[in-house]
Amino acid sequence: MGCSPCASANAPGTSLRGQHQPNSKMEASKEKIVLNVGGRRYETYSSTLKTFPGTKLCQLTEPQAQAVSDYDPNTNEFFFDRSAKLFGDVLNYYRTRHLHCPAGVCRALWEEELAFWGIPEAQLAPCCWVKLSHTEGLQEDLDLRGNKDDTNEDSLTLLGQGERRDYHWWARWQPKMWALFEKPYSSAGAMCLMVVSLLFNLGILILFFVEPTTYIEFDHYNTTRDYNIFHVALKPSLQKAISLLYVELFCILWFTFEFFMRLTFCPDKKKFLTNLLNVTDFLSLFPVYTELFLATHINEMLDILSWLGFFRVLYIVKLLKIFKLLETPLMLKVLPFTFRSILKEVFILMMIFTFEILFFGALCYHAELQEPETQFDGMISSFYWAAITLTTVGYGDIVVVSSFGKVIACCAAICGILTIIFPLPIFLIKFQGYYATAVMKEKMKSNKRNH
Known part of the structure; x- marks a missing residue:
């Protein structure tokens, strides 16, 4: 029983089996090839697959393709055990000559798929290239910093293994003492030490807020009509302040003991000394010891009292240790990476702000120069006014x-708003990328622990 010429020409794969030779180039270009990729059938023209010579799909149009490929003569289709979802974008590349990556696909998987079909990655569309490069950069950035934590954990694991092999006292006690002072959830004793440390921290904060009012007084003398003079002196009740100083010393002695114990048993002392919280702990030890040393020199004490107050502000920073009792939110872990990644943008933003401060400050100063009621007494005050106006704070003092x-003030305020608004999307996009990558890493770690 014969078939019609039209049916024979339109039958899939007939030209590949050599049953019918096309009479013209147009007929050859209209030949259809059926592809079965991962159980999903795709039908396309032979001319479409010839768009990129040398690729695996282009080789299917050659006469010997049936012999070298997995070809089913019953269904007239080529079979490939690959991802059908990814192949849709690969085939679309032959149709449009624009290669795009599907959403939600990691870079390694996409590169493997492109390598299988023999498609160079350089042909990737700019939009997808930027997206994949950006995601890869975020992943590498988090990996570089995450490896530090993994290295720390590995070092602690090695210490634990050394404990079983080496019976020297240092190998036995170093991981235990480090966990006791640094990891509150490692044991009940470590949790008690952390709670005691927080209680001492709260006590020293109370002293910090109360102590200055016990031995400083401000005597006000109105000497002239236009100027007020404040005389600062120590109160006669200095003994009360010194008694509080000894109470503060008791708290500082605990912090000193805790700091040097942590330093002694730390597995990585270089990393310990470069940690910002540890530096804060060390600097907060100086004010009390300095005041006790100068307790016999009351007249000299007032001169350095204000400077020691700056170091006492570090008591507030020490409260950040409370995060050791809580699981640090993922958002707080991601923020440092985000800030590091936008340092270049921040630097450019500060340069723009500096230029605007100088420009609008100088412009407004000369605009107000001829006004008898002007509030600008110099260029410095005009720069201060420009900074306050550009940041939209507007104190109103000038x-x-x-x-x-x-x-000029209206123009400065508008420019300040625009300068602040434009960098915000950069920060949000970077933060979103880091956060999504960090969530994925946390899920992978959780799955690894479960298995």
């Missing part, structure tokens, strides 16, 4: 009075 100055 205002412009001339009409031209008010126009």
Whole structure:
């Protein structure tokens, strides 16, 4: 029983089996090839697969393709055990000459798929290239910093293994003492030490807020009509302040003991000394010891009292240790990576702000120069006004009075708003990328622990 010429020409794969030779190039270009990829059938023209010579799909149009490929003569189709979802974008590349990567596919998997079909990655569309490169950069950035934590954990594991092999006292006690002072959830004793440390921290904060009022007084003398003079002196009740100083010393002695114990048993002392919280702990030890040393020199004590107060502010920073009792939110872990990645943008933003401060400050100063009621007493005050206006804070302590100055002030406020608004999407996009990558890493770690 014969078939019609039209049916014979349109039958899939007939030209590949050599049953019918096309009479013209147009007929050859209209030949259809059926592909079965992962159980999903795709049908396309032979001319479409010839778009990129040398690739695996282009080789299917050659006469010997049936012999070298997995070809089923019953269904007239080539079979490939690959991902059908990814192949849709691969076939679309032959149709449009624009290669795009599917959403939600990691870079390694996409590169493997492109290598199988013999497609160079350089042909990837710019939009997808930027997306994959950005995601890869975030992943590498988090990996570089995450490896530090893994290295730390590995070092602790090695210490634990050394404990079983080496019976020297240092190998036995170093991991135990480090966990006791640094990891509150490692044992009940470690949790008690952390709670005691927090109680001492709260106590020293109370002293920090109360102590200055016990031995400093401000005597006000109105000597002239226009100027007020404040005389600062120590109160006669200095003994009360010194008694509180000894109470503060008791707390500091605990912090000193805790700091040097952690330093002694730390497995990585270089990393310990470069940690910001550890540096804060060390600097917060100086004010009390300095005041006790100068307790016999009351007259000299007032001169350095304000400087020691700056070091006492570090007591507040020490409260950040409370995060050891809580699981640090993933958002707080991601923020440092985000800030590091936008340092270049921040630097450019600060340069723009500096230029705007100098430009609008100088412009408004000369606009107000001829006004008798001007509040600008110099270029420095005009730069201060420009900084406050550009950041939209607007204290109102310095205002412009001339009409031209008010126009300049409006322009400065608008420029300040635009300068702040434009970098925000950069920060949000970077943060979103880091956060998504960090969530994925946390899930992988969780799955690894479960298995």
